[in-house]
Each structure stands twice: as C-alpha cells, then as structure tokens.
Amino acid sequence: MMTNKEIAKTFQFLGNIMELHGENPYKIRSYQNAYINLRKLDRPLAEMSDEEIEALKGVGKAISGKIRELLDDGKMATLEKYRDMTPEGVQEMLHIKGFGPKKIRTIWKDLDVETIGELLYAVNENRLIELKGFGKKTQDQLKEQLEYYQRSKDQFHFAALEAPANAFIGQLRELLPRTKISFCSAFRRGCNILKKVEILIGWEGDPSTLFQSLYLENIQPVNNGFEATTTEGLPLCIYQCAPEDYGSKLFRYTAGEDFMQAFIEAFPAVDFRHLSVEQAVFDKAGIPYIDPALREEAWSLELARADKLPLLIEETDVKGVIHSHTNWSDGLHTLREMAEYARDQGYAYIGISDHSKSAFYANGLQPERVLSQMAEIDALNQELAPFRIFKSIESDILNDGSLDYPEDILQQFDFVIASVHSNLRMDEEKATQRLITAIENPYTTILGHPTGRLLLSRQGYPIDHKAVIDACAANGVAIELNANPYRLDLDWSWIPYALEKGVLVSINPDAHSREGIHDIHYGVISARKGGLSAKHCLNARPVEEFAAFCRSRFT
Secondary structure, eight states, X not given: OOOHHHHHHHHHHHHHHHHHXXXXXXXHHHHHHHHHHHTTOSSOGGGSOHHHHHTSTTTHHHHHHHHHHHHHHSOOHHHHHHHHTSOHHHHHHTTSTTOXXXXXXXXXXXXXXXXXXXXXXXXXXXXXXXXXTOOHHHHHHHHHHHHHXXXXXXXXXXXXXXXXXXXXXXXXXXXXXXXXXXXXXXXXHTOSEESOEEEEEOOOSOTHHHHHHTTEEEEEEETTEEEEEETTOOEEEEEEOOGGGHHHHHHHHHSOHHHHHHHHHHSTTOXXXXXXXXXXXXXXXXXXXXXXXXXXXXXXXXXXXXXOOOOBOOGGGOOEEEEEOOTTTTOSSOHHHHHHHHHHTTOSEEEEOOBBTTOGGGTOBOHHHHHHHHHHHHHHHHHHTTSEEEEEEEEEOOTTSOOSSOHHHHTTSSEXXXXXXXXXXXXXXXXXXXXXXXXXXXXXXXXXXXXXOBTTTBOOOOOOHHHHHHHHHHHTOEEEEEOOTTTOBSOGGGHHHHHHTTOOEEEEOOBSSTGGGGGHHHHHHHHHHTTOBGGGBGGGSOHHHHHHHHHHTTO
C-alpha cells in the first residue's frame, strides 16, 4: 500500500510531466497543491474513506478518484498516459533538483536531447547557452546538478571519480603514513566506467578505527575488507592484508578477470603467495612488469612472454591539440584564447575543428565563415609562431557518407575530421558503409568518434570495427580516440587491431572550452589500455611530421 509521501510525490510528478507537455496550468497547479497538502497529512490516506479524502483541503472529487487508483492499484491512468508520451530519459530529467519542466521541454524539443548523458554532453559542448531561458551561468549550474545526479547512480565515468579518489587516498595515507596503500582493480587499470574505487592497504589494524576519521558511511563488511561511501558520495571498497603479502594481493586485486585466468593457466606450478612487493610476482613468472592498464585481457600477457610489451604513451608525449572548437561554432572561447591556452600548456600546435554547416544546432560554419576563420588563423599564425594553428573542420558525415562541403572548400583545410552527428539510428550495414564512404573521401584525414557513443547514456551505432579499421588502413586515414570522458571512442579494445593494421590513433580532446583541452588526460589513460605507444599516436608527432601526414592525404 502506498504511503502518503509516495502518493504526494506521484502528484508532484504528474504536475511536472503535464507541464513538460504544455498542459492546462490550472490542472497542473491543482496537482502541485495536492502534493503540498497530502505530504502534510498525519493520518494515512489508506485508512480514510473516499468521502474523507474528497473533503481534504486541495483535493476534491477528481483528485480523490486518482488517489483511490493509487491506493488500489499502485498506478494512475492519467500519469501512465503521460509516461507513454514521454521518453524515459526525459522523465528521468524531471528528478534532477533545480531543473524544471519548462527548461527540460526546451532542451527536449529544441535540441532533441532525450537522455541525461546526451544532456551532459550538450552542456559540455555549450549548446544550451543560446537557448531561450538559458545562459552560461544556468548552464554551469546545470552541469553541477547533472554531475551530482550521475554520481548518485550505480555507475560512474572514470573522470567523475578520479579527483575525489585521489583526495581520499591522500587522507588515508596521512592517517596511516608508514603503510603500503594503493588503488587496485578497475580504477587502477584506468577503466572507462567504474562502480566504485577499490584500495588495498597492507595493514592488519582494526578498520573501525578508520571509519570516524575518514567520515565513512553505509559501511558493510566484505571478504578481507569493507565497503563504504564518503560523505561526498564516493563509493569505496577497502581491502586489508598483511604487509608481507602486499605484493601478491595487489597483483590479485588489480588484475581483470580474463587476464587473471590467463596468468593462472600460464604459470600453474608457481607459488605467488607471500610476496611483499608486486614486482616480485613478475620476477617469479620470469616476465617483464606489465603495466596495470594492460592487465585486462590475455593478449598483453602473450606480449610479455615474448618480450614485446609496448612502451605505453604518456600524457607528455602528446605534442598537439587536435579537434577543438571555438565560439565560431559551439565553443566557449575565441580562436585566440584556445590557441594561446594550448600554447601555454606546452603544446606545439592546435587544430581548430569547428562544426560544419549541416550542424545547425552547433552554429556550424557556412562556407563564407570558413574563409573568414581561415583568415583569422593566418593572422594569428604570423603572431604566435613558432606555435602553429592548423585549419581544420569537424565535417559532418552526411547520410550517404559524403562530407559537408564541396571540394573547393575541403581542399583549403589542413586536415578534416569526419564525424557522424545525425541520423544515428542505423543498422550495422548502413553505419559501416556510411563510415567507409567517408573514409574513402580523399579529404578525410581523421575519422572522428567512430561509433557516436556516449558512455552511460547512449550506445554507439553498431559498426563492423574490423571493416572500418581496414578501410582506414587502405586509405591512410587516422582514427580518433575522442578523449572526452563521456565518449572515449574509439574504444580502447580496438586499438590492438588498429595497430596491427598500421592505423594511427589520434588522441583528441574534442575541446569546447580551454579547460576541455585537459581531457587529453582521459584519452591517454584509455589509449594505454589498448597498448598505444607514442610512435603510433598521430598527435604525438612533432609539428612538421604532423603537417606532413596531413599533406599526404591531399597528394
């Protein structure tokens, strides 16, 4: 039987979802008043007769009938009608504090955004600023609300947990200064998506002594440790072991399931217990140390046994910022501001890749604006040399696989990133052929975010990855690893095949603001999982080598 609070909240939701559809304000107000009045009742509605309910302040006959529906069936026909009319993701938005139905309706109808993840990505691309009733302040507030909402769910982007995880382990190390402490499991491996942050401590003390000092909540015991959350909502699992077993346990708790199974099968007779440092595990196995990023699947173990492990790319290896947007389209900052910021971060070059003309939602550049932007780039290159700004575009891949400009415009860019942004509901055959057609275009330099996925929000359109990568190899096209933590597309698991085929990977931040350039950090973390080295990363090349690669596509 529903409680008064549950019934009241149902009327609140009914009023909100009706407002979302622009219904009669009088009815909406009556349902919102019912919410206010019903939640204050001391006596359970379930114990009241229909006459008593109807006589309540702000109720009346119509609302009384709806309350009876809820009490008898747990459902209300009117609400179910509106639920059927509204995408689930849009309904979910109504639960975000401080984000009202009118704003949700604007985003839904004007931007065709239907999930929380799509909305967060739209915020990241500054698409809300020009909408009626929005602005930068509203957009920034909404971003905070959305990120909080995402953190409250069961899965998290790596980027959402990294900073609080680092802060927490710092506190733990201060509390236990002479103790071996390390991240382990999925967080240590740099997985794109996390359920929690796992930590191993080589300490046999009473864990309850940590709870109050670290302000932990929701504490539950698990094998060899406990789960908890911090007051900020960071989900944790902390394992304990004897200091003399620390290396063995760290190896065990870090390894992914497939990797661990392969390791056990490869060394069945070796005893890896009671090792105090992790390096000793590899020494006993007689193989080189395998970076935690590579301890996901069996192929890295095979490389280690053949002494062919790659030298993994580091963030400092990346020389240029490829794929950035300015306020010429939907970026937050000017061309000059993006260039100077990239230069000041130590990068040698930047590619300005604003949206093409078909991306009307992102203020895509018509041909005359392309030429104006190119003139600005020429002037800035004179001023900022030796720092280099490359003329680029993120060209929409149209439905037939063609690019978004005629040849006389395309040939004036230094390089072209070709990406799909529209008509995403494709089957594998259609999606794959659309991409291959774009890859075969002589002006395509880099294939952008190949599947169009948004992690935790939107599955990518299905593609034959091998066929797409093969086409890139045949046509000398690089593939983007979009470093935005909501994309990380190309998925790291396809990097080994790309490397096998000789396809370069470009770690691109898809930056829509100066700060967005720092997303290269997340791209590098993901790229390392796929075994990417600097020599196979396009934008780890010095400026002249990068320019030479771009020119090779036009000759």
